Amino acid sequence: MMRPMKLAGSELMFGEGCLEYIKTIDAKKVSIVVGGKSMERSGMLAKVEGYFHEAGAETMVVKDVEPDPSFETVMRGANEMLAFEPDLIVGLGGGSAMDAAKAMWIFYEHPELKTMESVLPPNPFPTLRKKARMCCIPSTSGTASEVSRSIVISDNATGLKHGLGNMEMMPDIAICDPEVTASMPAKITAETGMDALTHALEALASTRANYVSDILATQSAIDIMETLPIAYENGADMHAREIMLQASMVAGMAFTNVSLGIVHSMAHTLGGMFHVAHGLADAILLPYIIRYNSTDAKAKEVYDTFAKKVGAENLYEAVEKLNKRLNIPSCLQEVIPDEAAFVEKLDEMAALAKADGCTKTNPIIPELEEFKELFMKAYRGE
Incomplete structure (x- = not known):
């Protein structure tokens, strides 16, 4: 129900x-x-x-x-x-x-x-x-x-x-x-915009997704992918700023009702452990988790249907392309250079991510070892 x-x-x-x-x-x-x-x-x-x-x-x-x-x-x-x-x-x-x-x-x-x-x-x-x-x-x-x-x-x-x-x-x-x-610097525009996109795409794939949330999440994600590069490259473009603010708001309406997924679970953990800015963590993790979730047939269908709406063959490549345009790093190693410190925290990070409230509505609930693998793939860019 x-x-x-x-x-x-x-x-x-x-x-x-x-x-x-x-x-x-x-x-x-x-x-x-x-x-x-x-x-x-x-x-x-x-x-x-x-x-x-x-x-x-x-x-x-x-x-x-x-x-x-x-x-x-x-x-x-x-x-x-x-x-x-x-x-x-x-x-x-x-x-x-x-x-x-x-x-x-x-x-x-x-x-x-x-x-x-x-x-x-x-x-x-x-x-x-x-x-x-x-x-x-x-x-x-x-x-x-x-x-x-x-x-x-x-x-x-x-x-x-x-x-x-x-x-x-x-x-x-x-x-x-x-x-x-309007005063948001380009870097913050990019990172917060990718947080909004993550809200929309995780709401779409949520196990609680419904007719209303899908309408909200789909349109907001389309608008963000189209408008975020414009707002990033020209912060004085008030039309782009307005579209981004409204799309972020609508993505929020979707996720606050149907919850999120493990991009947020892992980003919350990285923020607590290594003080990685939340939107930046979301942006880096998102393509890796789309690929992981795509092993679930229903999630893959959701992603593929949405990818067609933005003229892409597959969603994770479209997100990677967007990240590149926004100068977002492609892997966590670029923002957490100390691999030994990262590996040392792996067990704790996996446990925290699994216990995070956002995990329960992800299309797949990873086991602890899978969380560790996902953290390492996103760390090394695999």
Whole structure:
């Protein structure tokens, strides 16, 4: 039996100029969560705050969310919110800022919870929206956290990443204005765009895929493969930025309902162990996993049908070609040069990838030895 679907929160805005929608949002006190300095440098933070001020809201900013948001940062932000008492929380930035904002929301609403483990399964997920609503404004076209029920938070002590998903965390408001993404450097455009493509292609091959998710995943993947090189080569092309942001959002609608596969399981593991940027890990792994999954007849049919739609003979070669155009490395060795360190962690990586929540909806569930082989093939480019 399929699970009930939820495609977004109550208010979904997209298209150039939609940032101004902020002026219509009913809020008195707004906590805005940002990552590094990019939203300040681009003027987007000031613009967002200005719109809220025009609407009569008071704002405060939670700054310095790191690329892999840590639980320590989450608790710092939650404590700042407890002092300020917002009725709206805004995640402004890439996936890290949005994920951190959603995690801070949990611990702001429930200060009695003190550990990440307290909200992880099998513990019941706490009820939200007693104090605040959630708004996400993405600055990258990749994670789709603005229409996702999921977050990834790092453990300070171990460096491992905890993935958590619950529809309670679906943001109430998503504002997807390409102007916010215009300052993305080419490298980040490529990596986050490949994260979005991975979302779409893994949703297509998911064992939970259905009629609605297939429509969303197929069109978003077609648009990403066509538009990502344009956005990469000319970041000032606002039409390409707009298509990428919308395609990322739609891919997010697909995967948040039908889940993902082992590209994400392995990428989460590589991020935790070797701090490889998530989109970069996805991009490198994707062609290897398409080839592996193609040994399953149903998955092969899904990939072959999609490949025809983008004028390719087979999908993994089309992805390899796209990676090359985006200057993405062809194997993990190019980003993790210490092979001995990589091999030493192989058993642990295989166990973590197998236990990852994304593995259970992959077309094939690899055994530990198969995971080790896949990691080594992607490492050596075999």
